[in-house]
Amino acid sequence: MIPSQAEAMRSELHISVERREGSTLPCPLCARECTAHDASQRTWRHLNFFQHRCYIHAPLVQITCPDHAVQTIEVPWAREGNGFTLW
Template identity: 30%
Template sequence: MQLPAIISSTLGLAKPWSVTKVVFASDRRRLDITIEYEDSGDPVCPHCGKPGALDETETCTWFHDDFFNYETYLHTRLPRPSCCRDLPQIEPPWSRKGSRFTVLQ
């Protein structure tokens, strides 16, 4: 099993989320993980249930001080439904309660 698959499994990711890049700096005891939201072509708004396009927003970063015994940074662009622009972005699975990841931006 490759490192992206192991990390995906540990984070509990499923489509449309996927780990696309892992940078491991053992000398600094740091992991940088890039996660992408893959638009399925017919996304549904999680707020109103309308089918429609998702717009991407700026890149966000989450921090965990002890993930696999390393300081870990998750980087992603969170999608926002174009129909409900005043509502929050889609909540990523790693930000669920008890995950110990803290958003930095």
């Protein structure tokens, strides 16, 4: 079967985001700078970029605060209304 021109032109855009090793991030509860660590890898789907499906891959980042234990850091693109869906 010969793919249509639109089908042949379809491709995917994958964006990978990595945390810099040894980086620190503020605790979301007290703003104290804490060492960050990756918890797991996540993928979000964004609205299409022209005809291309768009995905962003990034770790779920957590910090360990001495006062508030383990806290998950929200990524900016996951906030409501930003057009990304956890995939």
